[in-house]
Amino acid sequence: MERVITVSSSAPLRAVLLKAAGSPRLRSMAEHSALTRPVVRRFVAGDTLDDALAVAHDLAVDRYVSLDHLGENTLDRAGAFETTGAYLALLHRLAGEGLTDRVEVSVKLSALGQALPGDGPAVATDNAAKICAAAAEIGTTVTVDMEDHTTTDATLETVRALRRDWPATGAVLQAYLHRTEADCAALAGPGSRVRLCKGAYAEPASVAYQDRAAVDESYRRCLRLLMEGEGYPMVATHDPALIALAVRMGGELRAGRDFELQMLHGVRPSAQRELAADGHRLRVYLPYGSAWFPYFMRRLGERPANLAFFLRSFTTRG
Numbered sequence: 001m002e003r004v005i006t007v008s009s010s011a012p013l014r015a016v017l018l019k020a021a022g023s024p025r026l027r028s029m030a031e032h033s034a035l036t037r038p039v040v041r042r043f044v045a046g047d048t049l050d051d052a053l054a055v056a057h058d059l060a061v062d063r064y065v066s067l068d069h070l071g072e073n074t075l076d077r078a079g080a081f082e083t084t085g086a087y088l089a090l091l092h093r094l095a096g097e098g099l100t101d102r103v104e105v106s107v108k109l110s111a112l113g114q115a116l117p118g119d120g121p122a123v124a125t126d127n128a129a130k131i132c133a134a135a136a137e138i139g140t141t142v143t144v145d146m147e148d149h150t151t152t153d154a155t156l157e158t159v160r161a162l163r164r165d166w167p168a169t170g171a172v173l174q175a176y177l178h179r180t181e182a183d184c185a186a187l188a189g190p191g192s193r194v195r196l197c198k199g200a201y202a203e204p205a206s207v208a209y210q211d212r213a214a215v216d217e218s219y220r221r222c223l224r225l226l227m228e229g230e231g232y233p234m235v236a237t238h239d240p241a242l243i244a245l246a247v248r249m250g251g252e253l254r255a256g257r258d259f260e261l262q263m264l265h266g267v268r269p270s271a272q273r274e275l276a277a278d279g280h281r282l283r284v285y286l287p288y289g290s291a292w293f294p295y296f297m298r299r300l301g302e303r304p305a306n307l308a309f310f311l312r313s314f315t316t317r318g
């Protein structure tokens, strides 16, 4: 197994990186710079659907994949419909290339119009329904990503609505939120697919644990609730201690009932291959598209050591 270097928590730097993720100026500068591409490519399959499918084919040899068309916080209707169209095109290609037994899709409701003034949540739900219908038709599933805490209730409401017609629609819960244990209990019913992650946004102390140890403790409690439940837990973490715990709990609590491990593309790839080779179902979250900046900045926020490589890419061509 590869050596994991744990970077000590750098909360102020992480806060700066997550704030920068929302800057339109930085975003435009970075997304238009050819110099950043090699560094970004570690986490993002590429700009086009062809790029994404090429990487998905490689990963699908020993792993499962959830493809994400990058984009978030759309503030115009046309953009939301365009993103929906991109997902429909993606699903069409997955079917054509025989990938539907290994590859599903992840969607962000803010890319489907959730933040539009007035009827945003309804627009996003309608758009997500089109994607769920197309996915079901070709025999795959959709997981609805979770974004910042101001959207949690609306997102879970949309997931509940989607599950009436497409019960396999996946939800995501974030262990850093105080509310998440209760949400895990509520979503641990039969057939409920739930991805549990730590959480990637800058959240205030009023709603989220700030301390890494408290987040990890919450993750362990939430994991137990999901593993004991009747649903399908999707354990999304790169944390070796939590992965070991999930594998142990899986053996003790889920005799014959499935669960899966999930990691992000580009993070601990050799651990991914080893877990898959050991017989674990391992799914890789694989984003693609040109709107990569906010996603990429969250990855830097998780491991500020990545920042040095990124900054160097602006100044060197090597």
Ligand SMILES: Cc1cc2nc3c(=O)[nH]c(=O)nc-3n(C[C@H](O)[C@H](O)[C@H](O)COP(=O)(O)OP(=O)(O)OC[C@H]3O[C@@H](n4cnc5c(N)ncnc54)[C@H](O)[C@@H]3O)c2cc1C
Residues within 6 Å of the ligand: 004, 005, 006, 007, 144, 145, 146, 147, 172, 174, 195, 197, 198, 199, 200, 201, 236, 237, 238, 239, 240, 262, 263, 264, 267, 268, 284, 285, 298, 299, 300, 302, 303, 306
């Ligand atoms: C499949 C998947 C889907 C996700 N979906 C969502 C979502 O919908 N909403 C949401 O808020 N968050 C999502 N996340 C992100 C998640 O919330 C965390 O921010 C992220 O996974 C880092 O937490 P960790 O559990 O890996 O633990 P950490 O304690 O952050 O990391 C553990 C170890 O993993 C390695 N590592 C972690 N991140 C990186 C990185 N970026 N670069 C290099 N090494 C790294 C390091 O070795 C680190 O020591 C998702 C994560 C995964 C794996």
